[in-house]
Amino acid sequence: MDQISAALDSLANQLQQDYADKLPVMLCVMNGSVITAGHLLPRLNFKLEQDYIHATRYGDKTVGGDIRWQVKPVTQLQGRHVVLIEDIFDEGVTLAALREYCVGEGAASVKCVCLFDKDHNNKVGIRPEYIGLTVPNRYVFGFGMDMAGFWRNLPAVYALKES
Numbered sequence: 001m002d003q004i005s006a007a008l009d010s011l012a013n014q015l016q017q018d019y020a021d022k023l024p025v026m027l028c029v030m031n032g033s034v035i036t037a038g039h040l041l042p043r044l045n046f047k048l049e050q051d052y053i054h055a056t057r058y059g060d061k062t063v064g065g066d067i068r069w070q071v072k073p074v075t076q077l078q079g080r081h082v083v084l085i086e087d088i089f090d091e092g093v094t095l096a097a098l099r100e101y102c103v104g105e106g107a108a109s110v111k112c113v114c115l116f117d118k119d120h121n122n123k124v125g126i127r128p129e130y131i132g133l134t135v136p137n138r139y140v141f142g143f144g145m146d147m148a149g150f151w152r153n154l155p156a157v158y159a160l161k162e163s
């Protein structure tokens with residue numbers, strides 16, 4: 001928990017430096033990022049707009065599938081500096097789709113702040129601009145991330161037992 005807290009402080013400092021004068025739209029990527037966003041946003045003391053976007057590809061599974069779009073943001077992204085708030089960067093498929101969507105909506109810039117980066121090389125190519133901590137290449141849950149739909153509420157991060 002101390003490590004998570006320190007990582008959130010560091011991410012907030014970086015965002016503070018880069019976005020204080022940009023009136024960004026911070027998009028919480030539902031569902032997993034709700035806890036990350038809830039801890040990160042109060043650490044920022046500049047004017048911003050907050051909204052959410054909901055795309056998912058894991059559902060109750062531990063392996064990702066096709067992206068399912070659930071909700072697109074109500075806030076107009078045209079000409080805006082968009083910051084996607086993510087809990088975990090795994091293969092990068094979700095982030096690639098989210099970026100493409102925001103660029104397609106005419107965002108002036110799109111960057112991503114992500115609390116956890118999973119340690120493996122099977123990534124689609126893009127990376128979040130701001131990363132908090134690295135987690136091992138295991139299915140993890142807690143701090144917003146689910147285990148078969150449950151345990152998002154755990155205050156720390158746990159790894160599923162390897163079979």
Ligand SMILES: O=P(O)(O)OC[C@H]1O[C@H](OP(=O)(O)OP(=O)(O)O)[C@H](O)[C@@H]1O
Nearest residue numbers: 030031032056057058090091092093094
């Ligand atoms: O880099 P990727 O391999 O695409 O995986 C990362 C995505 O997976 C998780 O969402 P998930 O689809 O599990 O939905 P959830 O947030 O509702 O749990 C997480 O919140 C990211 O959005």
Ligand SMILES: Nc1nc2[nH]cnc2c(=O)[nH]1
Nearest residue numbers: 090138139140141145146
């Ligand atoms: N809960 C959870 N969701 C993910 N989405 C992509 N990787 C993961 C993971 O390790 N855990």
